[in-house]
Amino acid sequence: MKKKAIEKTRNNSGVQDINDLPSTLFVTDAKGNILISNEFTALTIGISLDELLKMNVQDLVKAGYYKRSITMEAIETKQRVSRTIDTNRGFHIKSTAIPILQKDGEVQLVVTTSNEYNGKFPIFDVDPNILNKSNKSKEEAKEEGTDIGLVAESLAMKQIVKVCNQIASYDSKVLICGESGTGKEMVARYIYRKSDRMQGPFVSINCAAIPPSLFEQELFGYEKGAFAGASEEKKGIIELANDGVLFLDEIAEMPLDLQAKLLRVIDNNEVRRVGGIRNIPINCRIIAATNRDLWKLVKKGAFREDLYYRINVIPIHIPPLRNRKLDLVGLISYFLAEFNQKYGEKLILSADEFHKMLKCDWPGNARELRNYIERLVVTNQESIQQSKEETVTDWFAIDHFIKSNMEKNCSLKDFTAIVEGRYIQHVLDTFNGNATEAAKKLGIDRSVIYRKLKRMDNVLGGK
Known part of the structure; x- marks a missing residue:
């Protein structure tokens, strides 16, 4: 360069x-x-x-x-x-x-x-x-976690890996913070792989993806006959993580009443199923993650202060990808090799292509970068012609839609539904399916998201 x-x-x-x-x-x-x-x-x-x-x-x-x-x-x-x-x-x-x-x-x-x-x-x-x-050499790469997809080329990520290595053998609770797509779960899995609990399960739950009405059943499980339709007992996610690691992703989205019950589990190391009368001992390490400022939520009364202090024993903050150019290089190489192998392709980036990618801010971080490189490989594009804003809206798919409907009576309304739906889906992917965060980004109500996605599906399905 x-x-x-x-x-x-x-x-x-x-x-x-x-x-x-x-x-x-x-x-x-x-x-x-x-x-x-x-x-x-x-x-x-x-x-x-x-x-x-x-x-x-x-x-x-x-x-x-x-x-x-x-x-x-x-x-x-x-x-x-x-x-x-x-x-x-x-x-x-x-x-x-x-x-x-x-x-x-x-x-x-x-x-x-x-x-x-x-x-x-x-x-x-x-x-x-x-x-x-x-x-790093090949041996160092294994030590630093790239064998499980954790890229640590920058000084910031190397420091995070160092901290993870130091704390892995202990059961202290960890709170991983960072923007959506920065690799919080990868860091959690790295801690798990380096710990004595590696022989046990790694159970991950996305708190933003569970409806509030089902949260307690998923987290704590239930006994047979606890409610209509409970024909047999079911272990909850906490119970399934026994002797392993429980990863609570997007913990800021957990309802307040469930936060209180989780606090009791942490304090007493036991869980009671819905409809149960006995406490079940549990032994799992808890690692939580969030893309929001939990302390601000505490001050607003949207997150329990006592739970905040319980889970925030060892804080780890992952900087956004735009501030970690060396990691960007490593991730480009990693994802390119991954998708070339997966799809049997041999896409190679030129200098111009690489520099264009290096200049992008990647607001969706590693997740957005991964999706973008997969797109390049599967569409067999040899150069990046679109601007960053154009790639976000998935123009190659829209162009295909236009060409495939040239001989049909496609209305402007239907075409607009496709464009809106694809963009909304991309934003949802950026926020890992978190409709609340996606709605804030788009400046619309959550219900509008589902309505427009359904409209796009209807148009594409010919309904």
């Missing part, structure tokens, strides 16, 4: 620290075998990080990924080499290769990066693990 492009990206994203911007990295041995690299480097030449870590830099030149290797030049000359490298995907990267010599003057390692270092590395006794802490 050129310096001007980096500065422009920095201004658009509001990022001030150079460590929050993507940079390429190779750490090789004296023969050019790649020991350490990162997702951005792999993305610039259009292969996966796993593939890259199996290669020699000379293989990259032979395969045509770029014309010459300054890493090999540094090995041969034993001197620092700086040059702009043009990759096959259209990236122009000013890179520097620095040989690290042993006491006898022979090359031990070579660090090739697009970061500009002040001064020189020591002549010997350099630990390669501390050359660039924002990059």
Whole structure:
């Protein structure tokens, strides 16, 4: 990436620290075998990080990924080499290769990066693990959670992973905060995978998706005959999470009366089913998540203060994706590999495509990015032609709708219903199906959402 492009990206994203911007990295041995690299480097030449870590830099030149290797030049000359490298995907990267010599003057390692270092590395006794802490090897990737889809390239996410590793072995309650789509459940699952409770269940419940009238039955379960239609007993979600982890997503949407009952469960470590007369002991760790400011809700009387203090033992805040450009790079690579494998495609992003994605704010965070990349793969688009606003409204689907109805008597009213319905569905997806939050975003009543979605379904179904 050129310096001007980096500065422009920095201004658009509001990022001030150079460590929050993507940079390429190779750490090789004296023969050019790649020991350490990162997702951005792999993305610039259009292969996966796993593939890259199996290669020699000379293989990259032979395969045509770029014309010459300054890493090999540094090995041969034993001197620092700086040059702009043009990759096959259209990236122009000013890179520097620095040989690290042993006491006898022979090359031990070579660090090739697009970061500009002040001064020189020591002549010997350099630990390669501390050359660039924002990059990882394959072994480190497993430790940092990318084996379960948790991307931690930025300093902010690395700190979150560090905290998760520290608290995983304890049963302290955790409250994960962050905008919708930032990966709160992924962090919760990471804590679960790192804990002693991994052999037990991980039970997740979206508090915003359960009707208030059914909430108590879902959470606590019920006994046979507790109400009309209860022909047999049913364990509640809390009971199902016994010996494991209970993840309460969007806990701010839990009704106040249920909050009081949950508080009792937390205090006494026991649950009573609806219609039951006995208390059932439970042993589960509770991790809660929310995209709202719980303390503001407490002051408004919309959330219980005592419950707030019970669940907020260890707070974790996940910054939005627009403030984590390095994570954006990692997620682009991760999702692209995921959907290429899933659909048997081989979509590769060019430099222009990548820069367009890097400049986007992604208000729906990782969830929106994932949906967008899936769209690129399944529609086999080789370039991003639409603006960010256009992609949000799903124009490729609308264009298909127009073409497929050219010979039909499609009214403007029906077409408008399609456009509105698709946009509403996208906003709902952004808020993980939370109709209340989607309605606020759209500036309409919740009932309007369902009415317009039904209208779109009727038009598409030909009813």
